[in-house]
Amino acid sequence: MSRKRIDVLFSALVVVFLAWAVWEARAWPLHSRIFPWSIGIAVLLLALVQLASAARGAIRTDRSGAVDAAPGPNLGRREAQGVHSPATEERALAHRLARRRVVVMCSWILVFFLGVWLLGFRVGSFVLTAAFLKSAAAEGWSVSLSAGAVSYLFFLLVFHWLLQVPLPPGALAESMEADSLDAYALRAFRDLIR
Amino acid sequence: MIEAFFSGLTAVFTYPTFFILLGGIGIGFAVGILPGVGGLVTLALMLPFVFDMSPTHAFAFLLGMLAVTSTTGDITSILFGVPGESISAATIIDGHAMAKNGEAGRALGAALMSSLVGGVVGALALAVSIPIVAPLVLSFKSPEFLALALLGITFLASLSGNSRLKGMLSGGLGLVLALVGLDPQSGAPRYTFGMAQLWDGIGVVPVTVGLFALPEVVDLWVRGTSIAERGPGTLGGVREGVKDTFRYWGTTVRCSIIGAFIGVIPGLGAGVSQWVAYGHAFQSASDKSRFGKGDVRGVLGPGAANNSGLGGALVPTIAFGVPGNVVMAILLGAFLIQGLVPGPSMLTENATLTYTFVWFIVIANIITVAFCFLFLNQLAKLTHVRGALLIPGILLLVLLGGYAGSNSMLDVGITLVFGLLGLVMVHIDWPRPPLILGLVLGGLVERNFFIAYELHGLAFLLRPIVFVTLVIALGVLFLPSIQNAVPRWLGFKEEKVIVSEED
Numbered sequence: 294m295s296r297k298r299i300d301v302l303f304s305a306l307v308v309v310f311l312a313w314a315v316w317e318a319r320a321w322p323l324h325s326r327i328f329p330w331s332i333g334i335a336v337l338l339l340a341l342v343q344l345a346s347a348a349r350g351a352i353r354t355d356r357s358g359a360v361d362a363a364p365g366p367n368l369g370r371r372e373a374q375g376v377h378s379p380a381t382e383e384r385a386l387a388h389r390l391a392r393r394r395v396v397v398m399c400s401w402i403l404v405f406f407l408g409v410w411l412l413g414f415r416v417g418s419f420v421l422t423a424a425f426l427k428s429a430a431a432e433g434w435s436v437s438l439s440a441g442a443v444s445y446l447f448f449l450l451v452f453h454w455l456l457q458v459p460l461p462p463g464a465l466a467e468s469m470e471a472d473s474l475d476a477y478a479l480r481a482f483r484d485l486i487r
Numbered sequence: 488m489i490e491a492f493f494s495g496l497t498a499v500f501t502y503p504t505f506f507i508l509l510g511g512i513g514i515g516f517a518v519g520i521l522p523g524v525g526g527l528v529t530l531a532l533m534l535p536f537v538f539d540m541s542p543t544h545a546f547a548f549l550l551g552m553l554a555v556t557s558t559t560g561d562i563t564s565i566l567f568g569v570p571g572e573s574i575s576a577a578t579i580i581d582g583h584a585m586a587k588n589g590e591a592g593r594a595l596g597a598a599l600m601s602s603l604v605g606g607v608v609g610a611l612a613l614a615v616s617i618p619i620v621a622p623l624v625l626s627f628k629s630p631e632f633l634a635l636a637l638l639g640i641t642f643l644a645s646l647s648g649n650s651r652l653k654g655m656l657s658g659g660l661g662l663v664l665a666l667v668g669l670d671p672q673s674g675a676p677r678y679t680f681g682m683a684q685l686w687d688g689i690g691v692v693p694v695t696v697g698l699f700a701l702p703e704v705v706d707l708w709v710r711g712t713s714i715a716e717r718g719p720g721t722l723g724g725v726r727e728g729v730k731d732t733f734r735y736w737g738t739t740v741r742c743s744i745i746g747a748f749i750g751v752i753p754g755l756g757a758g759v760s761q762w763v764a765y766g767h768a769f770q771s772a773s774d775k776s777r778f779g780k781g782d783v784r785g786v787l788g789p790g791a792a793n794n795s796g797l798g799g800a801l802v803p804t805i806a807f808g809v810p811g812n813v814v815m816a817i818l819l820g821a822f823l824i825q826g827l828v829p830g831p832s833m834l835t836e837n838a839t840l841t842y843t844f845v846w847f848i849v850i851a852n853i854i855t856v857a858f859c860f861l862f863l864n865q866l867a868k869l870t871h872v873r874g875a876l877l878i879p880g881i882l883l884l885v886l887l888g889g890y891a892g893s894n895s896m897l898d899v900g901i902t903l904v905f906g907l908l909g910l911v912m913v914h915i916d917w918p919r920p921p922l923i924l925g926l927v928l929g930g931l932v933e934r935n936f937f938i939a940y941e942l943h944g945l946a947f948l949l950r951p952i953v954f955v956t957l958v959i960a961l962g963v964l965f966l967p968s969i970q971n972a973v974p975r976w977l978g979f980k981e982e983k984v985i986v987s988e989e990d
Contacts, residue, residue: 300915307660314663317678325670325677328933332666336659343656391709398708399907402701405882406903410896414887422879430875440876444883451517460887461896 297351304344311337401429413463415453416474418444445475492614495842498543499850507544511551512851516858518552519559520571529556530817534824542825542840547847549821550797553814554606554851557793561598562859565786566591566714566869567881568703569696569888574793576695576923577761581778581785583703586714588781591870595863596728597783598790599856601739604732605791606852608743609750609798614845616751616802627752630947633935634956635752636928639759641960654918661925662932664689671934684897688930691758692892693902695923700885701906702913707874707881714870714877725863731783738768738784739791746792750799762924764792770963798848805833805841 294302311333318329404424409417423441426432432440452458462473471477499505518529530549537545560571565582578598585594640658667678668688679685707714732739742764749760768788769778778785801818803809808829810816822829833841859866869877889902912919939947947953 296915299911303911303915303917307656311660311663314666314678321670321675321677322673324672324937325675328936329663329666329677332659332662332929336656336663339652339656339659343652346652394709394711395705395910398705399910401708402704402882402903402906405879405886406899409883409886409899414883414890418879418883421883425879426876430873430878432876440879444880448883458891459894461890461894 295351295354297347297354300347301344301351304340304347308337308340308344311340397429401425409461409463411464413466413473414460415445415448417463418448449475491838492842492845494839495844496846498839498843499547499846504543504547507540508547508551508847508851509854511548512555512854512858515552515555515851516559516855519556520563530814534817534820537821538824540825542827543843545821545825546840546844549818550844550847551851553797553818554794554848555855557797558599558602558606558852558855558859561602561786561790561793562595562866563884565594565598566866567700567877567884569700569881569884572793573692573695574758574761574796575789576699577765577789577793577920578786579699579703580765580920581780581782584779584781585783585786586870589870590724590781591714591866592724592863593728593731593783594781594786595859595866596725597731597786598728599859599863600729600732601742601787601790602794603852603856604739605743605746605794606798607849608740608791609747609795610845610848610852611798612744612747612751612795613798613801613805613848614842626952629935629938630943630950630953631956632752633932633939633947634953634960635749636759636931636935638956638960638963639763639924639928640932641963650916650918653916654921657912657918658921658925661922661927662929663925664694664922665926665929666933671930672937682897684895687893689901689926690892690898691923691927693889693898694905694926696885696888697902697905698909698912698919698922700881700888701902702909704878704881704885705910706913708878710874713872713874725860728783728786732787735784735787738771739787741771742768742788743791743795746795747799749792750796751802758927759924760792760796761789762920762927764788765920766963794852798845801844805829805844 315330315333315337318326318333321329405417405421408421411417412420419441421441422444423437426437426440427434448460452460462471466472466474466477469477471480499508514529514533529552533549533552537548540548557572557574560575561578561582563569563571564575564578565586568579568583570576570579582594582598585591640662665688667685669675669679669686670677676686745764745767746760749763765785765788768784769775772778772782772784800810800812800815804815804819806829808819808822810819819829827833827837827840885902885906886899889899890896892898909919911917912922943950948957
């Protein structure tokens with residue numbers, strides 16, 4: 294999808310959001326809705342102007358057949374016209390690679406969030422750092438595990454010991470009614486030895 | 488008074504005061520670099536430790552810590568695009584761009600030196616203005632706060648880059664997002680979806696961290712290179728940054744004064760002054776083409792302003808017991824713990840202690856900057872490490888930054904949502920700074936509007952400071968358009984300038 298079309302879609306979403314915000318405020322007491330309405334309606338009007346401007350720009354670009362910086366149907370049109378060039382195909386390949394890398398990184402960001410939510414910051418930092426370096430960055434086990442250990446120690450020493458900032462233990466630890474997964478593992482290990 | 492001024496200086500270098508100051512500086516340094524764990528949280532955590540200290544030792548510790556958090560917060564803003572403090576967000580725009588251009592050393596040098604200048608200016612503002620500030624602070628009431636907040640909003644236009652419409656829209660979205668939470672007038676929940684966690688609204692820290700940092704992480708992965716896209720900077724880069732501070736001396740000093748002035752006004756703070764300073768640096772520049780792409784003035788302005796705010800914020804706190812922001816409110820707790828009563832006594836029987844505070848801020852800034860310069864080169868080299876090795880650490884700091892503000896995983900979710908929003912906005916050239924500014928100022932505008940209207944009706948618009956401020960705001964909004972239109976009206980032909988594309 295070309296950048297201009299994404300701009301149109303985003304502008305449309307902003308219009309929908311602002312319209313919803315104004316609509317939502319209709320049932321509130323007068324004092325509560327003055328500001329949402331005054332700001333919301335003014336910004337909604339701006340958003341409609343922006344949507345019209347973005348749509349006009351996208352239509353002009355489509356009609357002129359200009360190649361947008363972002364990959365999109367323009368490339369397919371040039372191919373349909375029988376216009377092939379190594380530079381065009383290279384650029385298309387680079388764009389496809391970039392798009393894939395964006396999806397991969399966004400997925401990893403989500404994985405990090407879920408990992409921290411599930412395992413907590415301390416244990417999660419070890420697992421996530423090692424997993425990312427090993428699988429995504431293609432590092433060796435020694436580098437991945439060492440970096441994971443450094444992350445774990447950082448959170449343990451700085452936040453737990455020095456600053457005593459309470460970090461979430463993770464949903465898994467909470468389900469086991471433990472203070473944290475590492476404390477639970479340590480206690481289990483000690484019980485095992487005894 | 489002069490005797491108290493110099494007695495304060497000698498008091499700094501006594502044992503163990505100086506070492507306690509160093510301890511505070513060390514903690515402030517670490518805290519400033521860690522996103523999300525800001526001066527506010529750490530100040531609250533350190534407060535119990537000052538119970539057994541004398542007033543001089545207690546404030547050596549606390550002020551030493553506070554004085555350096557914004558300085559070191561600029562370091563991660565420049566290197567990684569992750570704001571170490573919410574008041575260091577504006578530094579990201581040009582500071583991180585400079586790092587990508589291989590000028591990390593120069594950006595760090597400029598940020599640190601301008602922070603030092605800002606810290607000194609703020610401390611001087613504290614020293615000079617306490618005896619004379621009473622009429623100023625007492626004359627600022629809700630109408631004046633409203634006018635200042637509206638002035639801040641007009642800076643949205645100057646933060647809009649090439650598209651003022653998108654910039655105003657982005658700022659408008661920020662204003663709408665600021666409405667989330669309990670209505671300050673009636674307590675009715677607005678846009679909270681029934682979640683009590685949203686009653687306090689959407690936090691500025693998670694939004695800032697998500698909006699600015701996550702797109703940089705994605706960009707780093709997509710590029711597959713190090714943070715610096717160009718060759719390594721030399722040692723001269725740091726020196727060049729220091730020279731830039733003096734090369735653009737006017738910008739640095741004016742932005743320091745902006746930060747100190749806004750810091751004096753209760754209710755505003757460095758969260759606002761950094762953007763106002765950035766907007767001023769942009770507007771006062773004759774050549775604006777490099778802003779947003781790595782213009783050192785975009786680092787100097789916010790760097791100076793976010794550091795001078797501490798001295799300014801201490802003015803109403805010490806002189807009247809009126810905390811300028813939440814950090815000052817906690818510091819006021821330290822006053823009470825130490826048995827100090829803010830007010831006239833701080834200028835009479837405790838004058839030496841008051842001026843010691845001034846010297847704590849100055850000396851702490853000098854020590855921090857000197858210390859940082861020792862390993863700035865090593866810090867700058869981080870920008871040449873393979874990006875994939877840095878990404879896990881940066882991501883964890885981002886998530887921590889989102890969490891630490893209010894200890895809520897919901898805020899981490901907010902960070903992710905705004906990270907996605909930031910990614911889209913970068914892709915389609917929507918400016919992000921106006922959104923943050925709208926979010927910061929929205930609550931101020933609404934609250935002060937209702938109070939001003941209830942007390943004065945619409946007559947508040949005719950109060951002298953309000954009127955002048957609103958005229959300035961209109962000037963900021965329309966002057967650039969007028970400046971562009973006047974030559975056309977006068978019949979001058981436009982010169983066609985061929986601009987070469989950026990690499």
